[in-house]
Amino acid sequence: MSNGSSPSRGAHRPLPPRRLRQRWVSTGALAGLIALTAWAGARVGFSLRELLGNLDKLTRLLDDSFPPEWSFWPRLRAPLVETLAIALLATAAGSLVAVPLSLFAARPVAPAAWVYRTARAAMNLLRTMPDLFWAMLFASAVGFGPFAGVMALSVFTAAVVSKLLSESAEAIDPRVLEAVRASGGGWLECVRFAVWPQVAPHFASYALYSLEINVRASTVLGLVGAGGIGMVLRTQLSLFEYDRVVLIILVSFLVVLVIEQISALTRRRLV
Amino acid sequence: MIDFNGARVVYANGACALDGLDLEIAAGEMVVVVGLSGAGKSTLLRAVNGLVPLTSGDLRVAGRSVRQARGRALRLLRAEVGMIFQDFRLVRQLRVLDNVLVGRLARVAAWRSVIGAWPKHDVDLAFDALERVGLLARAYDRASQLSGGQQQRVGIARALAQQPSVILADEPVASLDPVTSKQVMDDLTRINRELGITTLVNLHDLDLATAYGERIVGLRAGKRVFDGPGAGVRAADFDRIYGRSAPSDDRQEARGER
Numbered sequence: 001m002s003n004g005s006s007p008s009r010g011a012h013r014p015l016p017p018r019r020l021r022q023r024w025v026s027t028g029a030l031a032g033l034i035a036l037t038a039w040a041g042a043r044v045g046f047s048l049r050e051l052l053g054n055l056d057k058l059t060r061l062l063d064d065s066f067p068p069e070w071s072f073w074p075r076l077r078a079p080l081v082e083t084l085a086i087a088l089l090a091t092a093a094g095s096l097v098a099v100p101l102s103l104f105a106a107r108p109v110a111p112a113a114w115v116y117r118t119a120r121a122a123m124n125l126l127r128t129m130p131d132l133f134w135a136m137l138f139a140s141a142v143g144f145g146p147f148a149g150v151m152a153l154s155v156f157t158a159a160v161v162s163k164l165l166s167e168s169a170e171a172i173d174p175r176v177l178e179a180v181r182a183s184g185g186g187w188l189e190c191v192r193f194a195v196w197p198q199v200a201p202h203f204a205s206y207a208l209y210s211l212e213i214n215v216r217a218s219t220v221l222g223l224v225g226a227g228g229i230g231m232v233l234r235t236q237l238s239l240f241e242y243d244r245v246v247l248i249i250l251v252s253f254l255v256v257l258v259i260e261q262i263s264a265l266t267r268r269r270l271v
Numbered sequence: 272m273i274d275f276n277g278a279r280v281v282y283a284n285g286a287c288a289l290d291g292l293d294l295e296i297a298a299g300e301m302v303v304v305v306g307l308s309g310a311g312k313s314t315l316l317r318a319v320n321g322l323v324p325l326t327s328g329d330l331r332v333a334g335r336s337v338r339q340a341r342g343r344a345l346r347l348l349r350a351e352v353g354m355i356f357q358d359f360r361l362v363r364q365l366r367v368l369d370n371v372l373v374g375r376l377a378r379v380a381a382w383r384s385v386i387g388a389w390p391k392h393d394v395d396l397a398f399d400a401l402e403r404v405g406l407l408a409r410a411y412d413r414a415s416q417l418s419g420g421q422q423q424r425v426g427i428a429r430a431l432a433q434q435p436s437v438i439l440a441d442e443p444v445a446s447l448d449p450v451t452s453k454q455v456m457d458d459l460t461r462i463n464r465e466l467g468i469t470t471l472v473n474l475h476d477l478d479l480a481t482a483y484g485e486r487i488v489g490l491r492a493g494k495r496v497f498d499g500p501g502a503g504v505r506a507a508d509f510d511r512i513y514g515r516s517a518p519s520d521d522r523q524e525a526r527g528e529r
Contacts, residue, residue: 176360178360179356181322181349182352183353183377184348184350184433186376188381189376189384193376194362197362
């Protein structure tokens with residue numbers, strides 16, 4: 001035992017724990033999932049035969065769509081700018097609202113337990129509603145158009161950014177907070193000098209990320225009447241002008257791609 | 272200046288960190304508090320500026336009761352008491368000058384500090400404090416760019432900028448090498464003598480404590496088990512504070528602990 005060089009022969013080594021029960025549970029769970037998926041397929045009438053049988057319709061659709069009607073481009077410029085404006089405005093407004101909300105919803109920062117719980121509840125409520133829901137809500141409240149889009153996406157942005165930012169604020173180094181408090185700083189000063197310097201780069205990153213989402217989302221939101229290029233898409237779809245539809249999709253795709261690349265590059269430098 | 276009277280602190284988990292402590296510290300004194308980890312040294316310091324509330328008993332700082340201080344009064348009391356930490360606790364993302372200005376927060380209107388419109392008087396005080404610790408040239412560097420010893424001196428400057436009547440130093444040299452440790456302890460001693468600021472220093476290293484403590488207070492399990500001049504610590508006192516005799520390698524061990 002004490003002559004060192006040879007490894008111990010394992011007399012006292014613990015045995016690996018028996019995993020039999022775990023294995024049964026995971027096998028059962030997998031079987032359950034497969035059954036559930038099969039049921040879901042039957043429920044929505046999924047059929048491979050129908051999919052393959054209609055391939056000719058799909059090719060006809062593609063025939064109608066190509067080549068894209070390039071001359072339609074000048075009429076897309078204004079709606080495209082509108083889409084970008086909606087995204088930008090909503091990102092700014094939503095991110096601004098998210099800052100206080102996320103600070104209240106972070107345990108080490110919140111000034112009192114009831115503030116923390118209220119902010120958490122508000123945040124969860126905002127987040128459970130999808131952006132399309134907000135768009136319909138605001139479209140019926142303030143009328144169809146870009147304003148409804150801005151409102152809907154602002155709420156959506158506030159939900160996303162506050163969720164992410166509150167997690168960052170929960171993970172701050174609380175020792176700095178104690179130092180500022182020991183110097184006689186109040187709540188506002190603690191936030192400004194101990195919390196904000198730690199979360200600011202994260203905030204910038206999340207705001208950019210939500211700009212990415214918003215450019216994509218504001219295109220889609222136009223479909224339900226919230227202005228921008230999506231509204232043109234809806235009109236052309238209903239007129240069966242598929243060569244124009246393809247142009248719109250191409251243009252949106254390019255814009256989203258460019259914004260995402262710029263944003264991703266910037267974010268990599270931030271955090 | 273600081274007057275503990277039957278001070279008890281019991282934490283939520285039931286741990287009793289201060290057990291009916293009586294301790295009087297006169298204005299201008301330099302007191303080194305020694306003891307094992309968990310003996311209540313940190314709690315003693317944090318009671319003075321109200322970061323840890325007393326469970327019972329009384330504690331007066333500069334004639335004011337810490338227990339009764341709330342809100343604005345508590346902030347002003349904390350402004351009177353500068354604090355220095357083992358791990359510096361600077362805002363690493365901010366400039367050195369801004370970190371020192373944090374020491375002025377209790378005296379400056381919130382809207383001014385929040386937007387960075389510091390009154391000239393307070394900026395002057397911050398620069399003075401930086402000059403005193405010899406870091407004037409680094410005022411506009413990010414705090415994270417400084418070495419450990421420099422960061423601790425910024426921590427001292429932050430405390431000085433408060434123009435405090437008391438300085439609390441919680442294991443100020445435990446993260447520093449021996450040479451830097453000596454510099455920081457010398458700084459603290461000089462500040463105590465020149466500015467007459469009452470200074471409380473927690474140290475776990477008894478050698479440093481006897482070298483710098485005009486007065487040493489030994490804590491064990493939240494009780495005062497030694498109180499006397501640094502030069503007069505005997506082996507029997509060491510035994511009482513640390514709960515065992517003091518052969519040289521045991522001393523080493525006590526020093527290595529956090």
